[in-house]
Amino acid sequence: VDPLLGTVRFAVNVGIGDEGLDLGARLIDELAVNVHIENDVRAAALGADWYLANESGPVNDLAYLSIGTGIAAGFVERGRLRRGNGLVAGEIGHIPIDPQGPVCVCGQIGCIEAIASGSAIDRLWPTEEGPSAAALQAAATNGDGAARRLWAGVIGGLSRAVLLLALTWDPEVIVLSGGVASLGDVLRDAIAERLAQDAHHSEFLGSLDLRTRMRVIDPSVALGPIGAVRAAHAARPVLLP
Numbered sequence: 487v488d489p490l491l492g493t494v495r496f497a498v499n500v501g502i503g504d505e506g507l508d509l510g511a512r513l514i515d516e517l518a519v520n521v522h523i524e525n526d527v528r529a530a531a532l533g534a535d536w537y538l539a540n541e542s543g544p545v546n547d548l549a550y551l552s553i554g555t556g557i558a559a560g561f562v563e564r565g566r567l568r569r570g571n572g573l574v575a576g577e578i579g580h581i582p583i584d585p586q587g588p589v590c591v592c593g594q595i596g597c598i599e600a601i602a603s604g605s606a607i608d609r610l611w612p613t614e615e616g617p618s619a620a621a622l623q624a625a626a627t628n629g630d631g632a633a634r635r636l637w638a639g640v641i642g643g644l645s646r647a648v649l650l651l652a653l654t655w656d657p658e659v660i661v662l663s664g665g666v667a668s669l670g671d672v673l674r675d676a677i678a679e680r681l682a683q684d685a686h687h688s689e690f691l692g693s694l695d696l697r698t699r700m701r702v703i704d705p706s707v708a709l710g711p712i713g714a715v716r717a718a719h720a721a722r723p724v725l726l727p
Protein backbone atom coordinates (compact mmCIF):
# COMPACT_ATOMS: atom_id res chain seq x y z
CA VAL A 487 0.00 0.00 0.00
CA ASP A 488 1.50 3.32 -1.11
CA PRO A 489 -0.05 6.07 1.00
CA LEU A 490 1.43 8.82 -1.19
CA LEU A 491 0.13 7.48 -4.51
CA GLY A 492 -3.00 5.87 -3.04
CA THR A 493 -2.20 2.61 -4.79
CA VAL A 494 -2.19 -1.06 -3.75
CA ARG A 495 0.08 -3.83 -5.12
CA PHE A 496 0.74 -7.43 -4.09
CA ALA A 497 -2.26 -7.71 -1.77
CA VAL A 498 -2.00 -11.45 -2.40
CA ASN A 499 -4.83 -12.42 -0.03
CA VAL A 500 -7.36 -10.43 -2.07
CA GLY A 501 -5.95 -11.34 -5.48
CA ILE A 502 -4.14 -8.09 -6.31
CA GLY A 503 -0.72 -8.73 -7.83
CA ASP A 504 1.93 -6.71 -9.62
CA GLU A 505 -0.66 -4.98 -11.84
CA GLY A 506 -1.87 -3.03 -8.79
CA LEU A 507 -5.06 -1.12 -8.05
CA ASP A 508 -5.44 2.67 -8.08
CA LEU A 509 -7.58 2.53 -4.94
CA GLY A 510 -7.32 6.19 -3.92
CA ALA A 511 -8.50 7.47 -7.30
CA ARG A 512 -11.28 4.87 -7.43
CA LEU A 513 -12.56 5.91 -3.99
CA ILE A 514 -12.47 9.58 -4.92
CA ASP A 515 -14.57 8.73 -8.00
CA GLU A 516 -17.09 6.84 -5.89
CA LEU A 517 -17.23 9.04 -2.79
CA ALA A 518 -16.24 12.52 -4.02
CA VAL A 519 -14.17 13.19 -0.88
CA ASN A 520 -10.41 13.42 -0.35
CA VAL A 521 -9.00 10.10 0.83
CA HIS A 522 -5.87 8.75 2.46
CA ILE A 523 -4.87 5.15 1.79
CA GLU A 524 -3.09 3.14 4.48
CA ASN A 525 -2.28 -0.53 4.94
CA ASP A 526 -4.79 -2.13 7.35
CA VAL A 527 -2.17 -3.57 9.70
CA ARG A 528 -0.27 -0.26 9.86
CA ALA A 529 -3.51 1.59 10.58
CA ALA A 530 -4.28 -0.89 13.36
CA ALA A 531 -0.75 -0.40 14.76
CA LEU A 532 -1.43 3.33 15.03
CA GLY A 533 -4.76 2.50 16.65
CA ALA A 534 -3.01 0.23 19.18
CA ASP A 535 -0.56 3.02 20.01
CA TRP A 536 -3.49 5.32 20.76
CA TYR A 537 -5.40 2.62 22.68
CA LEU A 538 -2.46 1.78 24.97
CA ALA A 539 -1.66 5.47 25.55
CA ASN A 540 -5.22 5.99 26.76
CA GLU A 541 -5.30 2.81 28.80
CA SER A 542 -1.94 2.84 30.54
CA GLY A 543 0.10 5.81 29.31
CA PRO A 544 2.18 6.52 26.22
CA VAL A 545 4.37 3.78 24.74
CA ASN A 546 7.74 4.76 23.27
CA ASP A 547 7.60 2.21 20.51
CA LEU A 548 5.43 -0.76 19.74
CA ALA A 549 5.24 -3.63 17.31
CA TYR A 550 1.74 -4.68 16.38
CA LEU A 551 1.37 -8.31 15.27
CA SER A 552 -1.79 -9.00 13.34
CA ILE A 553 -2.75 -12.69 13.43
CA GLY A 554 -5.75 -12.86 11.14
CA THR A 555 -6.32 -14.10 7.59
CA GLY A 556 -2.66 -13.25 7.10
CA ILE A 557 0.19 -12.41 9.45
CA ALA A 558 1.91 -9.03 9.35
CA ALA A 559 3.32 -6.46 11.71
CA GLY A 560 3.28 -2.69 12.01
CA PHE A 561 5.76 -0.52 13.88
CA VAL A 562 5.04 2.74 15.63
CA GLU A 563 7.83 4.80 17.11
CA ARG A 564 6.86 7.84 19.14
CA GLY A 565 3.50 7.95 17.39
CA ARG A 566 4.90 7.61 13.87
CA LEU A 567 4.63 4.62 11.54
CA ARG A 568 7.72 2.97 10.11
CA ARG A 569 6.78 1.76 6.62
CA GLY A 570 10.23 0.93 5.24
CA ASN A 571 12.02 1.80 2.03
CA GLY A 572 9.84 -0.35 -0.22
CA LEU A 573 6.72 -0.18 1.95
CA VAL A 574 7.11 -3.79 3.05
CA ALA A 575 8.44 -3.27 6.59
CA GLY A 576 6.67 -5.73 8.86
CA GLU A 577 5.57 -8.27 6.22
CA ILE A 578 7.04 -10.96 8.43
CA GLY A 579 4.25 -13.45 7.64
CA HIS A 580 6.22 -14.19 4.49
CA ILE A 581 9.42 -15.25 6.19
CA PRO A 582 9.80 -19.01 5.52
CA ILE A 583 10.47 -21.04 8.68
CA ASP A 584 9.77 -24.61 7.54
CA PRO A 585 11.16 -25.99 4.26
CA GLN A 586 8.74 -28.96 4.63
CA GLY A 587 5.79 -26.63 5.23
CA PRO A 588 2.83 -25.79 2.99
CA VAL A 589 3.06 -23.58 -0.11
CA CYS A 590 2.12 -20.00 0.76
CA VAL A 591 -0.09 -17.62 -1.24
CA CYS A 592 3.08 -15.59 -1.91
CA GLY A 593 4.68 -18.52 -3.74
CA GLN A 594 7.28 -19.44 -1.12
CA ILE A 595 7.23 -22.60 1.01
CA GLY A 596 6.63 -22.77 4.76
CA CYS A 597 6.00 -19.08 5.46
CA ILE A 598 4.92 -18.17 9.01
CA GLU A 599 1.57 -17.11 7.53
CA ALA A 600 1.04 -20.48 5.84
CA ILE A 601 1.58 -22.22 9.20
CA ALA A 602 0.09 -20.00 11.89
CA SER A 603 -2.47 -17.53 10.46
CA GLY A 604 -6.22 -17.71 10.93
CA SER A 605 -6.64 -19.03 7.38
CA ALA A 606 -3.93 -21.65 7.99
CA ILE A 607 -5.80 -22.79 11.14
CA ASP A 608 -9.10 -22.88 9.15
CA ARG A 609 -7.38 -25.23 6.71
CA LEU A 610 -5.75 -27.39 9.42
CA TRP A 611 -8.76 -27.65 11.72
CA PRO A 612 -11.97 -26.84 9.84
CA THR A 613 -15.00 -26.49 12.12
CA GLU A 614 -18.62 -25.47 11.81
CA GLU A 615 -18.74 -24.20 15.38
CA GLY A 616 -17.19 -20.76 15.91
CA PRO A 617 -13.61 -19.76 15.19
CA SER A 618 -11.33 -22.63 14.22
CA ALA A 619 -8.48 -21.29 16.41
CA ALA A 620 -10.66 -21.63 19.54
CA ALA A 621 -11.80 -25.11 18.45
CA LEU A 622 -8.22 -26.24 17.80
CA GLN A 623 -6.96 -24.83 21.10
CA ALA A 624 -9.84 -26.47 23.02
CA ALA A 625 -9.23 -29.85 21.34
CA ALA A 626 -5.51 -29.61 22.12
CA THR A 627 -6.26 -28.77 25.76
CA ASN A 628 -8.62 -31.76 25.93
CA GLY A 629 -5.80 -34.05 24.86
CA ASP A 630 -6.62 -34.73 21.20
CA GLY A 631 -3.28 -35.90 19.78
CA ALA A 632 -3.68 -34.43 16.28
CA ALA A 633 -4.88 -31.12 17.71
CA ARG A 634 -1.95 -30.96 20.11
CA ARG A 635 0.54 -31.39 17.25
CA LEU A 636 -1.18 -28.81 15.05
CA TRP A 637 -1.57 -26.31 17.91
CA ALA A 638 2.11 -26.72 18.77
CA GLY A 639 2.93 -25.90 15.13
CA VAL A 640 0.77 -22.77 15.22
CA ILE A 641 2.28 -21.58 18.50
CA GLY A 642 5.76 -22.41 17.21
CA GLY A 643 5.16 -20.17 14.18
CA LEU A 644 3.75 -17.33 16.27
CA SER A 645 6.61 -17.52 18.77
CA ARG A 646 9.04 -17.19 15.82
CA ALA A 647 7.10 -14.10 14.71
CA VAL A 648 7.31 -12.55 18.20
CA LEU A 649 11.02 -13.32 18.42
CA LEU A 650 11.60 -11.74 15.01
CA LEU A 651 9.90 -8.55 16.14
CA ALA A 652 11.82 -8.50 19.40
CA LEU A 653 15.19 -8.96 17.71
CA THR A 654 14.67 -6.62 14.74
CA TRP A 655 12.86 -3.76 16.49
CA ASP A 656 13.30 -4.42 20.20
CA PRO A 657 10.02 -2.63 20.95
CA GLU A 658 8.74 -1.75 24.41
CA VAL A 659 5.46 -3.54 23.73
CA ILE A 660 4.48 -6.30 21.28
CA VAL A 661 0.74 -6.17 20.69
CA LEU A 662 -1.03 -9.35 19.58
CA SER A 663 -4.30 -8.76 17.75
CA GLY A 664 -6.29 -9.90 14.71
CA GLY A 665 -8.92 -12.66 14.66
CA VAL A 666 -6.81 -15.38 16.29
CA ALA A 667 -6.12 -13.03 19.25
CA SER A 668 -9.78 -13.35 20.27
CA LEU A 669 -8.34 -16.28 22.27
CA GLY A 670 -7.04 -13.57 24.62
CA ASP A 671 -4.38 -14.30 27.21
CA VAL A 672 -4.60 -18.02 26.39
CA LEU A 673 -2.77 -17.15 23.19
CA ARG A 674 -0.23 -14.90 24.89
CA ASP A 675 0.46 -17.50 27.58
CA ALA A 676 0.92 -20.28 25.01
CA ILE A 677 3.43 -18.19 23.03
CA ALA A 678 5.19 -17.13 26.24
CA GLU A 679 5.40 -20.75 27.40
CA ARG A 680 6.92 -21.85 24.10
CA LEU A 681 9.48 -19.02 24.26
CA ALA A 682 10.25 -19.95 27.88
CA GLN A 683 10.89 -23.57 26.80
CA ASP A 684 13.30 -22.33 24.14
CA ALA A 685 14.93 -20.12 26.77
CA HIS A 686 15.89 -23.21 28.80
CA HIS A 687 18.86 -23.61 26.48
CA SER A 688 19.37 -19.90 25.76
CA GLU A 689 20.01 -17.47 28.56
CA PHE A 690 20.02 -14.75 25.91
CA LEU A 691 16.45 -15.57 24.85
CA GLY A 692 15.34 -15.60 28.49
CA SER A 693 16.84 -12.16 29.04
CA LEU A 694 14.46 -10.65 26.45
CA ASP A 695 11.58 -10.81 28.96
CA LEU A 696 9.08 -11.36 26.15
CA ARG A 697 6.20 -12.50 28.37
CA THR A 698 5.84 -9.14 30.06
CA ARG A 699 6.24 -7.24 26.77
CA MET A 700 3.37 -9.03 24.98
CA ARG A 701 -0.09 -7.52 25.21
CA VAL A 702 -3.28 -8.90 23.69
CA ILE A 703 -5.83 -6.41 22.39
CA ASP A 704 -9.11 -8.11 21.54
CA PRO A 705 -9.90 -7.84 17.82
CA SER A 706 -13.34 -6.42 18.72
CA VAL A 707 -11.57 -3.13 19.56
CA ALA A 708 -11.75 -1.01 16.39
CA LEU A 709 -8.00 -0.41 16.17
CA GLY A 710 -8.04 -0.16 12.36
CA PRO A 711 -10.61 2.65 12.10
CA ILE A 712 -9.02 4.53 15.04
CA GLY A 713 -5.61 4.31 13.40
CA ALA A 714 -6.99 5.18 9.97
CA VAL A 715 -8.29 8.46 11.35
CA ARG A 716 -4.89 9.16 12.93
CA ALA A 717 -3.09 8.27 9.68
CA ALA A 718 -5.35 10.51 7.61
CA HIS A 719 -4.77 13.42 9.99
CA ALA A 720 -1.01 12.96 9.86
CA ALA A 721 -0.69 12.45 6.11
CA ARG A 722 -1.17 14.22 2.83
CA PRO A 723 -4.40 12.87 1.38
CA VAL A 724 -4.94 11.86 -2.24
CA LEU A 725 -6.75 14.98 -3.40
CA LEU A 726 -9.82 15.45 -5.51
CA PRO A 727 -8.79 16.32 -9.09
Ligand SMILES: [Zn+2]
Pocket residue numbers: 579580581590591592593594597599600
Ligand atom coordinates in the same frame (compact mmCIF):
# COMPACT_ATOMS: atom_id res chain seq x y z
ZN1 LIG B 1 4.39 -16.30 2.09
